[in-house]
Amino acid sequence: MAERSSTRLAGAVAPYRAVLRSRMRAQLEYRRSFALDVIGSVGIGVLEFAEIYVIFSSIEALGGLTFGGMALMFGLANLAFSLADLLVGHLDRIPYYVRTGTLDALLLRPLPVLAQLATDDIQLRRLGRAGIAVVVLVIALAVNPIAFTPATVTLLIMTPVAGTAIFSALFVAAAGCQFWLVDASEMVNSFTYGSSYAATYPTAIFTTPMRVLFTFVVPAAFTAYLPTLLLLGLDGPSWTPAWLGWLTPVAALAAWGAAMLLWRAGLRHYTGAGS
Numbered sequence: 001m002a003e004r005s006s007t008r009l010a011g012a013v014a015p016y017r018a019v020l021r022s023r024m025r026a027q028l029e030y031r032r033s034f035a036l037d038v039i040g041s042v043g044i045g046v047l048e049f050a051e052i053y054v055i056f057s058s059i060e061a062l063g064g065l066t067f068g069g070m071a072l073m074f075g076l077a078n079l080a081f082s083l084a085d086l087l088v089g090h091l092d093r094i095p096y097y098v099r100t101g102t103l104d105a106l107l108l109r110p111l112p113v114l115a116q117l118a119t120d121d122i123q124l125r126r127l128g129r130a131g132i133a134v135v136v137l138v139i140a141l142a143v144n145p146i147a148f149t150p151a152t153v154t155l156l157i158m159t160p161v162a163g164t165a166i167f168s169a170l171f172v173a174a175a176g177c178q179f180w181l182v183d184a185s186e187m188v189n190s191f192t193y194g195s196s197y198a199a200t201y202p203t204a205i206f207t208t209p210m211r212v213l214f215t216f217v218v219p220a221a222f223t224a225y226l227p228t229l230l231l232l233g234l235d236g237p238s239w240t241p242a243w244l245g246w247l248t249p250v251a252a253l254a255a256w257g258a259a260m261l262l263w264r265a266g267l268r269h270y271t272g273a274g275s
Helices: 002-029 031-055 067-100 102-108 113-118 124-143 150-177 185-199 208-217 225-232 242-269
Strands: none
Touching (some): 031 067, 067 102, 067 113, 067 124, 067 185, 067 225, 102 113, 150 185, 150 225, 150 242, 185 208, 225 242
């Protein structure tokens, strides 16, 4: 029975594995172009961190966090977002698939449409931004006074995984909305990339309505800020106490539940390129 189940699983993932291999080979075929793309992705991460560095050249703390704490939060938030961007960031091309009729072809295949889209255009160059996030995160872990107990190690492992799931859910939710808002990619990008930007700053600097928005409506605070408070042993501001950081996996599940509802509703709303 177990052998039969493993055979079925291997057969189910085989088409996606074949597509991913072909996409990766195509991107690595022109190595110089690929290297330049990776350098550009690294540059984006460097510029984003440079913004925080410039801010702290004039102040000593922001929202209760020192430069070391902000670097820790930046590393966690950007690692999660860059991995989500790598996995499903290309879902913002839904309007292109709709206009060209490509989505109709995907609907005809006996495979989940979302899984087909997720494996359609993974861009390895986005690993450059993830690399910068890892470097910043490692340095921040070294310079901050963090006691590496089993609880903190668990939190450090859990946070990037759950944070990636949260940002991925935001990309899926935004893609679902584009079935109604065709050619509104810039608007939905402000939702996804705006959440990433908000995640790199402490919610303590926001007004209470914005704090509630980026914690309980768009769970950006769960991806980095709340876990950072826990790692540094700090108390959170009103409406966002530090202990909420342990609920990051719960926030990820809730985000995916809402995202899948939007995605399925959008897919049912779609009536074909020729209609």
